[in-house]
Amino acid sequence: MHEISLVQGLLVQLGELARANKAGKVIKITMEVGPLSGVVADSFRFGFDILSAEDDLVRGAELVLITPMVTYVCSACGQTVTTDGERPEECARCQELFLIPQGGDDLILRQVEME
Amino acid sequence: MCDSCGCPSPSDHNHDHTHDHGHTHNHSTSTTKTVDVHTSLFAANDALAKTNREHFEEIGAVALNLISSPGSGKTTLLEYTIEALKGEINIAVIEGDIETERDADRIRAKGVPVIQLTTGGACHLDAAMTHRGFHQLQKQPGGDKIDLLFIENVGNLVCPATFDLGEHERVVLVSVPEGPDKPAKYPKAFTSSHTFLITKTDLLPYFDFPVPEASAEALQLNPHLRVIDLCASKGGEGFETWLGYLRELVANMRGRAK
Numbered sequence: 001m002h003e004i005s006l007v008q009g010l011l012v013q014l015g016e017l018a019r020a021n022k023a024g025k026v027i028k029i030t031m032e033v034g035p036l037s038g039v040v041a042d043s044f045r046f047g048f049d050i051l052s053a054e055d056d057l058v059r060g061a062e063l064v065l066i067t068p069m070v071t072y073v074c075s076a077c078g079q080t081v082t083t084d085g086e087r088p089e090e091c092a093r094c095q096e097l098f099l100i101p102q103g104g105d106d107l108i109l110r111q112v113e114m115e
Numbered sequence: 116m117c118d119s120c121g122c123p124s125p126s127d128h129n130h131d132h133t134h135d136h137g138h139t140h141n142h143s144t145s146t147t148k149t150v151d152v153h154t155s156l157f158a159a160n161d162a163l164a165k166t167n168r169e170h171f172e173e174i175g176a177v178a179l180n181l182i183s184s185p186g187s188g189k190t191t192l193l194e195y196t197i198e199a200l201k202g203e204i205n206i207a208v209i210e211g212d213i214e215t216e217r218d219a220d221r222i223r224a225k226g227v228p229v230i231q232l233t234t235g236g237a238c239h240l241d242a243a244m245t246h247r248g249f250h251q252l253q254k255q256p257g258g259d260k261i262d263l264l265f266i267e268n269v270g271n272l273v274c275p276a277t278f279d280l281g282e283h284e285r286v287v288l289v290s291v292p293e294g295p296d297k298p299a300k301y302p303k304a305f306t307s308s309h310t311f312l313i314t315k316t317d318l319l320p321y322f323d324f325p326v327p328e329a330s331a332e333a334l335q336l337n338p339h340l341r342v343i344d345l346c347a348s349k350g351g352e353g354f355e356t357w358l359g360y361l362r363e364l365v366a367n368m369r370g371r372a373k
Contacts, residue, residue: 002239002274006156013154021148037157038277038303075338087302097335107156115147 003039006107007047011055013109018057023114028062030111034070034104035085041065070104122250160278163242167281170249176207176261177368180282182304184297185270187290188314188347190218192357193265195347197225199358200263204365207261209248211240211269218267228255239274240266242281262365276303284364290315291322295329298336306337310360313344316353 014026033041045063052058071082076096081088085104090097155161171178181189190210197206207228210218219231230252232244245266252258266282268275287308289297292315298305305311311333313326330342341360345353 002237002277005237005241009156009159013152013156017150017152021150023148027147036303038273098338109152109154109156111149111151113147113149 003043004047004051006039007044007051010048010109011051011058014058014112017112018114021114024057025115026058026061026112027115028064028111028113029058029109030064030066032066032068032106032108032110034068034106034108036070036101036105037107039107041067066110068104071102072099073102074099157277160242163246164279164281167242167246167249168283170246171264171281171283172368172371174253174259174261175368176264177284177364178264178266178280178282179364180266180268180275180280180285181288182268182272182275182285182308183270183288183290184272184293187270187288187293189267189270189288190221192288192312192314192347193222193267194225195350195354196265196358196361197222197227199354200361201226204361205257205260205262207252207255207258207264209240209245209252209264209266211244211267213237213269228252228258228261230255234269238269238271239278240268240280241278245280262368263361272297272301272304276301276307283368284309286310286312288312288314289329291318291324294322295324295326295332298329298333302336305333305340308337308340310341310343312357313342315346316344317346317349 014029018024018026033039033044045065048063052061067084069082070085071080072088073080074091074094074096075098077091077094079091079093081092087101088099091099168178183189193208200206208222208230210222210229210231211234212218212231213234213236215233216231219229222229230248232240232248234240234244266280272287285308287304287310289311291313311330313329319326326344333340333342343353343356343360345351345357347354
């Protein structure tokens with residue numbers, strides 16, 4: 001449940017953002033949750049629901065979570081395959097087992113709507 | 116200066132600022148405002164981890180982050196490692212647990228500087244906690260002369276894998292009784308680590324733990340992983356390989372310092 005501490009970090013950031021933009025209310029938050037980030041989207045949302053309810057700035061805001069795709073590059077032949085995060089068993093072209101994931105390992109605050 | 120405590124940071128000249136507030140796009144009506152941010156929520160932790168790494172290097176210490184489930188033998192490994200390298204390498208330990216000073220007491224009994232961080236419920240250490248722990252450690256006798264700093268994370272194979280503490284190498288441990296399927300079940304702990312230790316190998320006769328299969332599975336996730344199987348309490352070849360690995364890390368850091 002490290003998602004709770006990440007939500008706390010998000011609320012701090014939203015507070016700074018609101019101050020910088022002289023906004024009093026956050027309406028909508030769009031985030032990217034990489035499938036390899038070690039963050040469980042459901043747990044993040046659960047943590048957000050609990051913590052945002054106690055935060056005047058963020059209470060009632062809509063949280064949109066987007067899951068980016070991951071591209072796996074074959075370490076032998078360079079063939080790429082894009083998945084929703086799941087690691088392919090092997091390279092479809094040369095059967096190499098070691099495929100290097102690119103992207104999908106971050107948790108990114110993309111956009112905030114405020115008023 | 117450090118973000119957390121204001122201590123002078125080695126990277127004062129080129130500090131990476133993570134507070135990217137983004138620019139304002141007014142896509143909308145007069146009352147609402149949409150701001151494109153594109154900031155990683157890991158950025159604050161990663162920036163502080165970088166500061167930690169510089170702090171460690173400033174005093175010539177190489178830092179290892181130990182990750183495993185509870186009961187894999189992290190503290191026992193440290194006890195035997197400290198004993199084996201006594202008089203040769205100056206070791207210090209930051210202990211992470213949810214509650215109690217018990218692990219720190221065990222390490223303190225070995226006569227090396229140790230700090231216990233109790234997270235009070237949190238399932239992992241982060242760079243800020245490590246930062247505070249390191250400064251406390253430096254105030255202890257012997258805390259100014261550290262070659263090798265072990266950071267024993269909270270027992271958990273999931274959450275600690277996400278947080279850089281500023282370590283130079285990450286070590287993941289799996290003990291024989293836990294079973295060989297941990298790399299497949301908890302991939303991030305293995306893809307983010309440098310070294311994989313299979314511990315309690317004296318129990319191999321009693322458990323179904325095919326060492327070659329477990330290491331092959333881990334190597335498929337991360338071919339750069341160094342795999343060592345050992346029994347800390349009995350010593351032997353695997354434990355010597357572990358000590359050799361630590362000696363090499365310390366020698367490399369000393370080489371860099373010169």
